[in-house]
Amino acid sequence: MSLYYEAAAVLANADNTGGSLKSRIYKQSGRKSSPAQLFALVTESAKWSVVLKDVVEKSGLLAEEKKLSPILALLLSHDLLISKNGVAAPANHVLKLAINRHKARLSAEFTKARIARGHPTLESFKNAVTDGENKTSLAGSGKRIQHPRWVRVNTLKTTVAEQLATTFPGYERTNDLSDVLCAPASSKIYYLDGNIPNLLAFPSKVDLSKSAAYKSGHLIFQDKASCFPAYFLDIKPEDGDVIDGCAAPGNKTTHAAAIVSEQLSKNGGSGDGRKVIAFEKDKARARILSKMVKLASADDIVSIRSGHDFLATKPDADDFQHVGAIMLDPSCSGSGIVGRDDSLQMHLPDPSLGTQQGAKPKGKKRKRDQEGISVAQSSSTIKLELDETVPEETTVQDKFAERLSALSSFQLRMLCHAMRFPKVCKITYSTCSVYFEENEGVVFQALLSSVAKDRGWRILKRQDQVEGMKKWNIRGLWEDGKLQKLGMTDQERHHVLEACIRCNKGTGDGTMGFFVAALIRDEDAPSEMAASYEKCAIEVLAHVEDNEWNGFGHEEPSKEEETVVTASESGTGKKNKKRPRRQKI
Ligand SMILES: C[S@@+](CC[C@H](N)C(=O)[O-])C[C@H]1O[C@@H](n2cnc3c(N)ncnc32)[C@H](O)[C@@H]1O
Known part of the structure; x- marks a missing residue:
């Protein structure tokens, strides 16, 4: 047939x-x-x-x-x-x-x-359909909405004012994003984002892929949510170098480089040698990363570690002694990506x-x-x-649960590894997943890990977040039954959830589904928060041990033998039992 x-x-x-x-x-x-x-x-x-x-x-x-x-x-x-x-x-x-x-x-x-439908070319029609045209409608209004074309102006090469004058003459500014989401064919409007600096939204039908500014790396197509991690990291000159632990294709890397570069130019343009160190385990993807970094003119700042596994890095190596911040955006289920629906x-x-x-x-x-x-x-x-949701048909559901569990264990290992770098005092952890297991679930477990306790890691509270993130109203979610043994008070749990940030897809915010949280610590000062979590660590570590990463795709664990603390040992302070492919977290 x-x-x-x-x-x-x-x-x-x-x-x-x-x-x-x-x-x-x-x-x-x-x-x-x-x-x-x-x-x-x-x-x-x-x-x-x-x-x-x-x-x-x-x-x-x-x-x-x-x-x-x-x-x-x-x-x-x-x-x-x-x-x-x-x-x-x-x-x-x-x-x-x-x-x-x-x-x-x-x-x-x-x-x-x-x-x-207002598309001058088949290409722009295809882009619009991929971005979700024909699907969503604005809640309550019945109006059909389309995922906007988010464009980050690459401040390594240009400015918003310059782009509005050269690439977008005749475009009118709207202060209402829904105008952009519901824009009729060929509307020349743009929205200047209120959360992320240098970010513009255009109607999805506007085809910018052939514009000189896009081709030359002056404009970067990057969903609003995907701009959160670099901005949320709130990189300061005193943070020194920044690691991007999972970099390809490199949108967040070049965003972080642009932020570092802005600080350098504020200091009179004198290069103080600060770097964004970008890890990418997959060599083919690292080649794309390298192209993107060059195109964005970020190659002076970004140092690419092609084919390097972030998990295999030695946190106390000389190369990382000036690293004060880490951005971690590990492989995930991708369930928040627009265009992939359930x-x-x-x-x-x-x-x-x-x-x-x-x-x-x-x-x-x-x-x-x-x-x-x-x-x-x-x-x-x-x-x-698309996927199985009927409980009695267990084959696919089982595989899905297995996959999710493997992913969250991998993500937790990555986050806990990032927490070990001696000078690092801030980390953002993000995914384009909608699942609790990959998001809040990972953050809670990381906060309760022994490395968090030993090094004083805590969640960055909403009131201490950079302005654009503080005012974002969609915060973390709790799912009953996923981490029952957490043992936190409701208040502690609420405090962590309120610090987490979510984006939903297909809404009037025009974002994809996304999650980001920021973790901080004071150098050399153990945290009260971590101390209050100490009592819960045994149970959480037990959960992590049960869900050990079992390897698939390109995120296999490094082969090196790592140190492990078992659940009972973590409670008694005994350490350093050697076991292959396990890691103390
Ligand atoms: C979600 S993507 C990152 C997207 C990227 N941050 C961006 O905004 O363009 C995850 C990337 O991490 C890479 N990766 C997965 N495990 C890794 C590891 N252990 N070390 C370094 N890179 C890894 C994957 O190959 C993939 O390219």
């Missing part, structure tokens, strides 16, 4: 596998197409289905091609009009012949749809539309009825979870 028949069967649940899209794809063996191919075709087509439903209906395709069901028409028109490689079938395949007969009409309707909606074309006067097509019983894809579905919307 071809890719398209197989994808249509998955969507129609022809073999009654049921469950989420992933379980329908992965539980069924014996297909010709790879699961990844099927998943990509279905999810990408679903993203475009609002547009393609209209295009297919207006082209009259379904009225004329009896072999095509609405689902097949949608999948094929996606590949014909949008996919780089076109329809994945031999030239004489019955489906390819069918869709190609209507290529001219489909292309004309697609172009009309693009222009009606559920899929595929809007299907109505076969009765596009025929003359809307008449039902004549002829034999349509072939599409025989493909296990009922005509009753023809003008409907298919709604499907």
